Amino acid sequence: MIIKDEKSGVKYPLADYELTPDMAIVDVELMINMPKNLTAASGIDALIHAIEAYVSVLASEYTNGLALEAIRLIFKYLPQAYEEGTTNVKAREKMAHASTIAGMAFANAFLGVCHSMAHKLGAEHHIPHGVANALLINEVIRFNAVDNPLKQTAYPQYKYPNVKTRYARIADYLNLGGKTEDEKLELLIKAIDELKEKLDLPKNIKEAGVTEKKFYRTLDEMSEQAFDDQCTGANPRYPLIKEIKQMFINAYDAAE
Structure with missing residues (x-):
């Protein structure tokens, strides 16, 4: 949950299991007439939910599969939902599932x-939240994907930095190609850029x-x-x- 301080303008995330729903009603009919810009912003936000959950230090066997499948669905169906949102019920349904699955991943692994x-x-x-994420994700991926970080997070769940390997696994799951982890990292960033271009999102x-x-x-x-x-x-x-x-x-x- 995100709240905004009306006086300072600052947005704060609130995370607590008391805020986690016991049930979600995923009704595609509610999304059929979403404007294209809202489809793009919310869809790319769901993608980044899944990517950040997958590389989070709190990721686990329970969240890994959820994150990867959400990423796959979004790359496949978000452009269709964006272009054909009022007629392509299947694309809307797959995006609704992907968003929910990504939510399940980051509710447990965080962002x-x-x-x-x-x-x-x-x-x-005053930039829409999903768009703001899209503008920053490439820089964050490059920042994270190093073998010798100046400082690791306080409680890493690994013996050594392995985030580049995890980004490479995302590329493998999407069948992007590449032989080395560095090549796979660049192909993942390229795929994200191509997706953002299909959604007519600003480049910077x-x-x-x-x-x-x-x-x-x-x-x-x-x-x-x-x-x-x-x-x-x-x-x-x-x-x-x-x-x-x-x-x-x-x-x-x-x-x-």
């Missing part, structure tokens, strides 16, 4: 710093309508708030504030 940063970027610059923060002056005026505050966000603790590589700041900067005019 990561991409969501921490998206909470602050979205609140400060600048293209999303944030002026350079306003971005840099709010950068330090966003970085500090993202560091303190509840989602940061489950990220596989523990970020410093200056590293979060650099990811924001990299995402501002990426792909230009």
Whole structure:
């Protein structure tokens, strides 16, 4: 659950098993007439829910399969739901399932710093949450996928950093090809970019309508708030504030 402080404008995630529903009613008819931009934003958000849950330090055998299957469904059916949302009932149904499955994954494995940063970027610059995540995910993947992080998270569930291997497994599950983990990582990022292009999402923060002056005026505050966000603790590589700041900067005019 996300709440927003109306005075400060800051968004806060709240996570507690008391907030977890006992039952979910997944009714495709409620989604048939969703606008295309909402379909794109909510769909890409579900994808990043699954990706962050899969590489989270709290991931487990119970969440791994859920996350991978949600990722597969979203890559296959989100473009169809986006383009044919009012007529393609199957695509809508598969996306409803994928979103729910991804929710089950991150409700147990939690998320990561991409969501921490998206909470602050979205609140400060009025960017839809899913779009904010989409603007940041590539930088977060590259940040996480290193063999020698400056600092690991406080309670890693592994003997050594293995997040690059986990991203590579996502690429394998999607049959993206590649022989080495580095090749698979790049192919995964490429596939995410291609999906975002199909959804007509902005390529960077600048293209999303944030002026350079306003971005840099709010950068330090966003970085500090993202560091303190509840989602940061489950990220596989523990970020410093200056590293979060650099990811924001990299995402501002990426792909230009």
